[in-house]
Every structure is written in C-alpha cells, then in structure tokens.
Amino acid sequence: MTATRLGVIITLITLVLDQASKLWVLFSFDLPLKGRVAIAPFVDFVMVWNRGISYGLMQQDGDLGRWLLIIVTVIAVVFLANWLRKEDGRINAAGLGLIIGGAVGNGIDRVVYGAVADFVLLHAGNFEWYVFNIADAAIVVGVVFLLYGALKIGRDDERSRAEEPGTNTTT
Secondary structure, three states, rough: OHHHHHHHHHHHHHHHOOOOHHHHHHOOOHHHHHHEEEOOOOEEEEEEOOOOOOOHHOOOHHHHHHHHHHHHHHHHHHHHHHHHHOOOOOOHHHHHHHHHHHHEEEEEEHHOOEEEEEEEEEEEEOEEEEEEOOOHHHHHHHHHHHHHHHHHHHHHHHHHOOOOOOOOOOO
C-alpha cells in the first residue's frame, strides 16, 4: 500500500468516526438535553459549541467569522492534501490523514451547525482539560506523527551522512 493510499484511508476513517460520534452524541444520546454526563472517573461528556479554532481561540459569533474559518479550513485541507499526494513516508502520510480527516470533520460542523460540536471533557480532581472531539484528537495525534516523522528523517539523514564513504566519524 502506498503512503498516499494509507493517508487517504486514515482520512476517511477519521472523518467517519468523527461525524458518527457527533451524530450519536447529538441525536441518539441527546447530550444537549442531558448536560454533563460522567463516563469514567476522569472522562465526562458535556456539550460545547466551539465557534473558534483550537482551544476556543478566535471565537466567531457572526456569519462572516464563521465563513472565514471555513475558508481557512478549505485552504488548509487543499494544502495538506497536496502534501499527502506527494508524500512517500508512511508516518507522515498517517499524520496528514489524521489532520485532514479532523479538519474536514470540524469543517462539516461549521457548515451544518455554525460551530464545532465538542463533547469530551478530561478531568482529574478540580483540573479540567479543554472539551474536544474525535477530530480534535486526530489533529493533535497527526501533528505528533508529523513531528516524529521530521525527527526520524533528520536522524536518518545524519546516519546516512555518517555512513558515506570518506566521512570520518571519529575525531
């Protein structure tokens, strides 16, 4: 399987899981009417409509801001998809697939609902993390994959330079 194909498959899986979880939370589980629901000692479901970007930054109350965020999302997805098309590393392709799938999932929310549906709240004692969704988690993991891929490539480049004939690795 090519790296690009892997990235596309991960994009589709991420998108389907994200949208299915949001549809379930909104319409089957009916979280908006239930309020905060304890799922585990450190996980609650709580409905939050995020009209901004990650971590609630740049909140947009009007349609202009909402559509600007949608346009930025489309531009980012086109850029990342083009990168994925050219990518031959499986780690980077997987990371790009996670990011693209997450971005498209959150973009769909902005178009359909006017805001992103966030519902997972991690907490420990009085400490509460940001409320997020599967798309957000996929984007974070995707960035970690890209960082790992960049570090791995850097180490591989160093190793191959050290192995080149005529390179003295001892001082």
